[in-house]
Amino acid sequence: MAYEFAKVERKGPVTIVTLNRPDVMNAMHSPAHFELHRVFDEFAADPDQWIAIVTGAGDRAFCAGNDLKWQAAGGKRGWDASGFAGLTERFDCDKPIIAAVNGVAMGGGFEVALACDLIIAAENAVFALPEPRVGLAALAGGLQRLPRLIGTKRAMGMILTGRHVKAREGHELGFVNEVVPQGEALAAAERWAQAILQNSPMSIRASKQAVTKGLAVSLQQAMTEQRSYPAVTAMAASEDYIEGPKAFSEKRPPQWKGR
Structure with a gap:
């Protein structure tokens, strides 16, 4: 099936999903959310697909979060039951999902990465929950998942300031599994996938x-x-x-x- 806002590639039992709105740093709007809901529904239901990798198109961003320009222009907001980008409220998928973060992962983009089981980050990756700076809150899982991953005090330090955290610090804090050179996040995620595939x-x-x-x-x-x-x-x-x-x-x- 052809998609407008995502690229889907299958390499054996591995599905690679590329968020594909590079002109807006892969920010998500309502049509993209609903499309990605279908993408991950298909992955979850396919018995021949065992692992998914999520990454972003281009070399600037994994996902810049909510498309605020779309929202400011009066674009309809909302997503399906599976949440932001079809992932943040997908609690019933037992197949591993790996985030290959190849650049900016802001707001909802960071929340998408946090919803994955592993985060592999390129050195140029930057993470933040900056929603309070624009009058919003990270209600797509960021406020719940980050404290569970790195502890309340560390998480509150990021949440209350909206500060940017680079890949190396993300690894030190504990929400990034591996940091790799710029341009190698997807290849590293595929390497992790192959290691997982050695197991039942x-x-x-x-x-x-x-x-x-x-x-x-x-x-x-x-x-x-x-x-x-x-x-x-x-x-x-x-x-x-x-x-x-x-x-x-x-x-x-x-x-x-x-x-």
Whole structure:
């Protein structure tokens, strides 16, 4: 399917989604949100696609956030149930999603990156939640995810000032997994994807679901309930659950089926 505001490329079991509004630094407006909702719905539903990578078109920006010029001109605001860029409220996707941040990630753009499971950042990447500077608030997940990732005091330092944080500091704070030279964010994200693909996709989905669901409850409750989580029960009933130990005993690489 052809899209207007995103490019979608499939490399084997990896879907690469490029936010494609480079003329406005990949800022998002309502039509882009709804389109990306469809993009990630298709990714989530495709049994042959196991990992997604999100990046931005051009060399200036990952995503500059909400398209304020569109909003100021009277453009209709809003997005689907999956949230900003089809990701920030997509809580039911157990497949790994990697952000390859190749430049500015401001406001909603930072919130999109925070909604991903891993953030790989080029050295020229810059992160911020500057919404208070324009009379708004980072209500697409930034105010909730950032404190959970880096602690309340550090997060409040960014949130209340709206200050810009470069990639290296983001790594030190703990929300960036790896910093790479400018122009290499996507390649590095693909390298991470290939490392993940060495593992059973059923195990990866079970692990992601156990982490996300477990963080929402007490440790005791998570330990008690995790074996009943849907992705965990699916893993235990899968062909991969048999293939893994069999391949290990036969001293050969496993042939994962993802089912």
